[in-house]
Amino acid sequence: MIEIKNVKKVYKTGNVEFEALHGVSFKVEDGEFVAIMGPSGSGKSTLMHIIGALDTPTSGQYFLDGKDVSKLTDEELADIRRQKIGFVFQSFNLLPRTTVLRNVMLPLIYAGIPHEQRRPLAEKALLAAGFDETHFEHKSNELSGGQIQRVAIARALVNDPVLILADEPTGNLDTKTGDIVLGTFQRLNKEHGRTIILITHEPDVAEYADRIVFIRDGDIVSDSKTHKKKIVHPQK
Amino acid sequence: MTIQDIYEETYTALSANKVRSSLTMLGIVIGISSVIAMISIGQGAQGSIQSSIQSLGSNLIMVTPGAQRTPGVAVSTGRGTAQSLTMDDANAIASSVSGVLSVASEVSGRQQVTARGTNTNTTVLGTNASYSTVRNVNTADGSFITDAQSSSLARVAVLGPTTASDLFGSSTEPVGQTITIKGMQFDVIGVLQSKGGSGFGNRDDMVIIPIADAQKFLTGNQYVTTIDIAAVSSDVMTQVQADVTSLLLDRHKISDPTLADFSTINQSDIVSAASSVVNTFTILLGSVAGISLLVGGIGIMNMMLTTVTERTKEIGLRKAIGAKKKDISTQFLAEAVTLTFLGGLIGILLGAGVAYAFSYFGIIQTQISIYPILLAFGVSAGIGIIFGYYPAKRAASLNPIEALRYE
Structure with a gap:
């Protein structure tokens, strides 16, 4: 479970202070698929960094899986990210000229998983992300955009995290491939019970989630069940 | 990781x-x-x-004459020019300094050497039999000068390999031939083994004759140009050098060592x-x-x-x-x-x-x-x-x- 309580974030540039979040509070239950939506400059990236344990709030509390992570040091945050969070980025961020399997195994290296256990875990995650078995040994620069994002999703899954945090995962993809990726998230949520938080500025994309948290100018302006959820049907 | x-x-x-x-x-x-x-x-x-340097002889100490000085006037003609060392000095070193293995005296100068239609200008070195021990030289052919030959006026010569080939080429066997130095005939009794090296101080290019001949016919006096001393081991070299110096100072009646009319060089000094x-x-x-x-x-x-x-x-x-x-x-x-x-x-x-x-x-x-x-x-x-x-x-x-x- 994720609980954010009255989180504020202030950035200082010289003498100028800028409050990106004015005391935001919300909860995400285990197994939920939530979209955090807002235009650029709304504070959603700041919120994403805090939820993703990449940054700490200036004030307020953040409980991830029952643990307060709002006052941790950089090195402790790294531990939290390694154990509890799987990231999917807009620009994929795969290691260039490296095989699909090695890319997916990367988080396992830092988690200290023994060598011989890594490959089966990576294969399982790739299959769960809907990645084609025949491409496991391909290099990352030999893949299409949709395949790359599935590798990135598998990498986020491989450590069995509490939360999958996807930051504009379809931003660099065409609508059709974007659909496939969003379908993958829906399936992971429904069939594997994964908790997923999707950050996006596009209402079209947010509508694939069960719930939409709308943020503007550092405040949550609405938080409701998706009115008309879009569903991607598995293709034959 | x-x-x-x-x-x-x-x-x-x-x-x-x-x-x-x-x-x-x-x-x-x-x-x-x-x-x-x-x-x-x-x-x-x-x-x-x-x-x-080791091939020049092992545990070698060389004594050379100092600069020639005119009494009262500070004109120096350079080291090695003075005529201050004699065979008697060499004999005294051999008999009274302990730790000395062998002593050889040298008289040397450059001469025109001729042999049946060929000639060359080379170093003619007058010395005695112990030279072969002191300076580590051996004959490749024939034999070296003996003590009897060096003290008598035997007209015999040992050639360096370069000189031998300059004079006789490769077809003639030099041992048994004769060479002429300053109008006097010498019988070639041996040829030295090659030591290598070239240019100045080439020890392959020389003629060795008995020291008595060199003193009588070439220089016309009883002085020697170098005394070579071989110490019994490298450990006693410093001691031998000091003893030789004090013996010669004593013999030459010089009380101030800075005014010595000779100088000694230790081989290890050269090496270092x-x-x-x-x-x-x-x-x-x-x-x-x-x-x-x-x-x-x-x-x-x-x-x-x-x-x-x-x-x-x-x-x-x-x-x-x-x-x-x-x-x-x-x-x-x-x-x-x-x-x-x-x-x-x-x-x-x-x-x-x-x-x-x-x-x-x-x-x-x-x-x-x-x-x-x-x-x-x-x-x-x-x-x-x-x-x-x-x-x-x-x-x-x-x-x-x-x-x-x-x-």
Whole structure:
């Protein structure tokens, strides 16, 4: 479970202070698929960094899986990210000229998983992300955009995290491939019970989630069940 | 991260950019190989100089006359010109100084030497039988001058190999022939073994005759130009040198050692003087090579800094998925150290190869010893750590949010 309580974030540039979040509070239950939506400059990236344990709030509390992570040091945050969070980025961020399997195994290296256990875990995650078995040994620069994002999703899954945090995962993809990726998230949520938080500025994309948290100018302006959820049907 | 993980990550990262990695390594390869080659050449040169000095005779002390002085007037005609040493001095040294193995006297000068239609200008050296022991010379053919021949006025000569071939060519056997020096005939009784060397002080180009002949017919006086003393061992050389000096001062009735009319040279002095010259050159060459090693190290740092900038996004990703500062810095440091280590290894092989080639083609005899190899290895690993540390630290301290945003 994720609980954010009255989180504020202030950035200082010289003498100028800028409050990106004015005391935001919300909860995400285990197994939920939530979209955090807002235009650029709304504070959603700041919120994403805090939820993703990449940054700490200036004030307020953040409980991830029952643990307060709002006052941790950089090195402790790294531990939290390694154990509890799987990231999917807009620009994929795969290691260039490296095989699909090695890319997916990367988080396992830092988690200290023994060598011989890594490959089966990576294969399982790739299959769960809907990645084609025949491409496991391909290099990352030999893949299409949709395949790359599935590798990135598998990498986020491989450590069995509490939360999958996807930051504009379809931003660099065409609508059709974007659909496939969003379908993958829906399936992971429904069939594997994964908790997923999707950050996006596009209402079209947010509508694939069960719930939409709308943020503007550092405040949550609405938080409701998706009115008309879009569903991607598995293709034959 | 385990050692195996670090190795695999390093291998992947370095092989992803093979051209750049090998060019970076080249700096270290050149640095290390030149250090190894230069030191090997220097040590080889030192070894060959020492052995050629040793071949002049072992545990040798040479006594030469001092400068000729005119009483009351400070005009010096230079060292070795005075006529102050005699056969009696040599005999006194042989009989009363302890630790002396053998003493030989020399009288030498350049003369025109003729033999049946050929002639040459060479050093004619008058000496006695002990010369062969003192100066380590042996005959290749025939025999050396005997004591009886050197004290009587026997007209016999021993030729150096160069002189022998100058006078008789390769077809005639020199032993048994006769040569003429200053109108007097000498029977050739032996030819010396070759000692090598050329130019001034070539010990292969000379004619040896009995000292009595040289004194009577060539110089016309009883003085000698050099007294060679062989000590029984290298340990007593200093003692023998001091005893010889005090004996000769006493015999020449000189009370102030600074006014001595002779000088003594110890062979180990010559060896150490020559060695120190070679040492200086070795240090000079080594430091030039060391500078190229330093430049190679800076090349590594430059490449690693570029890599850190280029891979900012990758570092951001690694941090996002839970890599700690230590993981990142270890990885980048491992890359730098691997580059220098491999470069060092190749450099050692290349440097040893160059040194070996120098020996093989007879340019100079080189000695490859373990010390410069260990030094080079240590230095290259050290350079990797020193020059890899800063880029690694910079990579580790990147903020993951900014690193991920980096374009």
